[in-house]
Amino acid sequence: MSELLRDLPGRSLSEKEFEEGKILFNFDELHGNFAWDTGVAVGSYLAGLKRGVILGAHCTTCRKTVVPPRMVCEWCYRPMNEIVVLQDTGTVNTFSICYVTWDVQRIQEAEIPAVIEIDGASPLHGIMHLLGEVDADKVHIGMRVKAVWKPADERQGAITDICYFKPIEEV
């Protein structure tokens, strides 16, 4: 069998061969368009971001506040009682320093995604976002941060309405 395998004419192709037109091919793309229903809770959250506030949901039975808001309390399974306005400050719960983008391109300046516990939400409840205006070396767990918002007229009801979180100057 190994003898036969050695004789097979197949081989891998390089990008150069495609560029130079040495290999014929058919290019196609799938149109994977989707529309995801935001629902009541996350819909309100996105509308809140457009207004420049971070919203959470509060359960009076469990005295828990979660962010992003949800319709149902994940502890008691009862409907959440109210949407509450939280602060746009928080504490870094965990973070990562990335020198590659999502499509595996190297970058010189690190992106720092972090989970930020939002002030006003229950302990350990937060959202994932980016940190900015900070040295990658200086980032630490427990660091106090504040949201940097896009100008009001550029906000579109998306998590990217917050540009990033920056450290709060410790006085």
Next chain:
Amino acid sequence: MALLERDPEAPLSWEGTMPVTNRYTFGQAGERFFRLLKDEGRIYGSRCDQCNLTYVPATSFCERCLSKLEQWIDVGTQGEVHTFTILATNYDGTPSDVPEIIVLVKLGDGGLIHKLSAVDPEQLCIGMQVEAVIKPDNERTGSILDIEYFRPV
């Protein structure tokens, strides 16, 4: 008091797209088949004398006896309609203005699936003799679309 009302200013949906692209290479025999179509404007088949079969499009091996096929022959541009379908809907689901006729044209012992044009749908029948209309050589790219369409002889 439960939360049941959606914020009137809330976006109803979040829209996006998944970037999925692909590049399909034709393989050993396919590369040669399309290269010949591009360079010579001819349709080639591969011949198995042992089984008395001509494969179109040309293949590297005989499907029946599995022997390697070295003999490539020009099968011409004429064949007969083996089967057909009439498409009245576009890819996006909208009705099309001009129905498109897709045929399997028998060439050798195989065949090609392609468009049939310049035909009255009333006259369309299985067994109809058709021929390939091949693009001029400066427009050919090495694709099945180097054959513009088939038309009745």
